[in-house]
Amino acid sequence: MSVPAELRYTEEHEWVAIDGDTASVGITEYAAQQLGDVVYVSLPAVGSAVTAGEPCGEVESTKSVSDLYCPVDGEVTEVNEELDGDPGLVNAEPYGAGWMFRVRVTVGTDGEAALPPGLLSAAEYEELTKSAG
């Protein structure tokens, strides 16, 4: 199971990649495997405001549907249009072509993106998935 060290994670199995003031969001390989084949992803609209910890979309698989939780506060700048025609990308490349949406986040005076408390490191997330079995 891959848990890239450079990413941050939520307890709801989203990952976040920070690049300047842009946060890219997807779901983890662990989540994708638990869901099974993803058949439809409903994403927030570009331009909408999103709030950390709030549901902002849905991931439908054969057996279940799960809420997608936004890991950060900000404004949605881009969604992965490829997922509409090929939702299986979420299973095939959860950290790559299966990314879901991008959010513009606030950058502090120190030049660092302001992230909500509670995001997990790769090591912490790996621990979480191990204890979940």
Add this chain to the structure above:
Amino acid sequence: MTEFAGWLMPLRYASETAEHNAVRSAAGLFDLSHMGEIAVTGPGAGEALDYAVCGWPSALAPGRARYTMLCAPDGGVLDDLVIYRQGADRFMVVANAANTAVVLGELLDRCSGAQVHDETAATALVAIQGPNAAGILATVTDLDLPAMRYYAGAYGTVAGCPAWVARTGYTGEDGFEVFCAPEDSERVWMALTEAADGGAGGGDLGGAAGLVPAGLAARDTLRLEAGMPLYGNELGPDVTPYEAGLGRVVRLDKPADFVGRQALAARAAEGPRRVLTGLLARSRRVPRHGYAVLSQAGKQVGVVTSGAPSPTLGTPIAMAYVHTDATGPFGIDVRGKTEPADVTELPFYDRSKQG
């Protein structure tokens, strides 16, 4: 892996969509050893079963099988069953894993004049389903498969192991179920896998005949597309066979009395108040078990019993119990938002109608 009625079972081996598609286009292999097998034997076995279930087992010729139901005195369904007549004095009743104890208890109660034995733990079940199933199985069995009719079965060998092989299944495809001893099941499984790889069915589908192991998730979408009921979803003690569209399995024409006859005759005369209905979603959001079915005025007129994205149709499908006086198109309350759905005839998929 998932816990299922006390058995640890694979939900999927790899991709459940690929497993589903393999069964439709080539073949899939299922480990169904969790299913309950109960033998009813003796000279009075047929008559005993005629009283116990709503079908007419004593009218079956040896080597034939029938889909039937075990009903409560009030006509509710306690389980749906396949009964195989394996000989003049021997029947095998195949029950759902979660209901095996109930079925066994009822058969012990109802079948006076016959012997009832639970053979579940002594019986493994490997199913091979799909258009290439017959070709693959033929290479490892001594049975004349082309001569075997749908819903028929015979004793023979598979991979040299003694087995009861039947042309039955739960996928909407041609296929076979191989009942064998648990200690032989791995050999049967491996022989079928190797026969497929060896090119029994020919072709260039990777593993030559395209046989892939398939799990519970694919089994569920396959049976749903085929419009087949699942106990606990479409069937239960509060449902009669008439509501499920399965009135034909209730043999009110058999001379013998049977448990539930009076209640079922009354239900047959009055007609069902709700009926199992096929729904095609017009949205990509999937209707799932328990979701409300709404009239165009927004009033609840039914409830979804099973729903899934259909790999064959490429759109979500569902079965639902809907009041007989309600007419579509309907809405489905998918977590607070109403999604449109069209009524369609069941089954969603019929292999005999494919081009």
